[in-house]
Amino acid sequence: MRSEKGFTLIEMLVVIGIIGILVGASSVGYSSFVKKAQSARGRELVSNVQAALEAILQKEDAWPRQVLNGNRGGNGEITPEVGVALARRGVLSLTYKKVKDNSTGIETYRLTGNDQFGVLSPWAEAVVKRGLASGSVSDSTRVPSGGTIADHRLRYAVDDDYDGFTSVMTSAKGKGSARVRASACVWCCGYDGKFGTKDDIYSWTRAQEE
Numbered sequence: 652m653r654s655e656k657g658f659t660l661i662e663m664l665v666v667i668g669i670i671g672i673l674v675g676a677s678s679v680g681y682s683s684f685v686k687k688a689q690s691a692r693g694r695e696l697v698s699n700v701q702a703a704l705e706a707i708l709q710k711e712d713a714w715p716r717q718v719l720n721g722n723r724g725g726n727g728e729i730t731p732e733v734g735v736a737l738a739r740r741g742v743l744s745l746t747y748k749k750v751k752d753n754s755t756g757i758e759t760y761r762l763t764g765n766d767q768f769g770v771l772s773p774w775a776e777a778v779v780k781r782g783l784a785s786g787s788v789s790d791s792t793r794v795p796s797g798g799t800i801a802d803h804r805l806r807y808a809v810d811d812d813y814d815g816f817t818s819v820m821t822s823a824k825g826k827g828s829a830r831v832r833a834s835a836c837v838w839c840c841g842y843d844g845k846f847g848t849k850d851d852i853y854s855w856t857r858a859q860e861e
Contacts, residue, residue: 686842689773693852697837700729700770700805701854703742704835714809715740725808725828726820729770729837731762733807738762745770768800772839775803798844805839806846821846822860823853830861 708714717736721727729737738745738760745766751758762769765779774796782788790801810817810833817836822829825847833855841850 689777690841690850690852692773693839693841696770696773697805697839697852697854700737700743700807701833701835701837703737704807704809704837706742707737707740708809708834710740714811718809719811722807722809722811724820725818727807727809729805729807731767731769734762734766734769735760738766743770768804770805771800772803772805772841774842774844775800794844796842796844798840802844803840805837807835807837809836810834816861821851823855823857824860825849831855832859832861 704718707718715736717732718727721730721733727733734743734745735747737743738747745762746764747760747762747766749758750761761767765776765783768775768779768790771779775794775798778792778794778800779788782792788800790799792800794800794803806821808817808819815832815834816830817833818828818830819836819838820828821838835854837854838846839852840846841848841852843850
């Protein structure tokens with residue numbers, strides 16, 4: 652007689668279990684990789700915006716009106732209005748267009764596309780890109796990792812009295828306000844969408860704080 656060989660039910664269950672473990676481990680590893688990549692992108696973005704602000708000051712020897720108006724006592728946001736000021740001066744790569752009000756004839760500039768909500772953290776950027784495709788995204792749209800689109804907007808402060816120090820309402824030390832030896836400071840929340848937590852990203856170091 653010819654013997655038939657094959658997998659028993661137990662052997663198949665063992666194989667399926669091993670495959671499940673490998674898939675689970677790889678998905679955790681991939682998730683960790685994406686989170687690290689987004690954090691790196693966040694640090695790069697914060698650094699670029701801070702450099703853009705400093706470039707404006709060096710070039711014009713004064714802050715643009717939009718930047719000063721948005722400063723808000725050391726806790727401003729890189730809103731579409733502030734973003735336009737940076738984009739039009741060529742110090743930050745953002746998409747914008749000229750818009751004319753037909754009733755008044757006044758022309759203004761507006762950020763468009765993925766940049767229309769201002770400068771956002773990488774976690775919110777990803778949500779905006781997906782949301783624009785379906786036409787369902789706004790400032791109040793939730794970001795899966797935590798917070799809303801508005802919560803993930805980059806914050807900034809500038810040396811508005813030109814004394815070499817910038818007053819910020821948040822500290823790289825994790826609590827309270829501070830004065831920083833810099834002409835401009837930029838920061839953003841991290842993965843959790845909250846400010847004042849350990850994953851926040853700052854353009855300055857603790858050593859620069861008074």
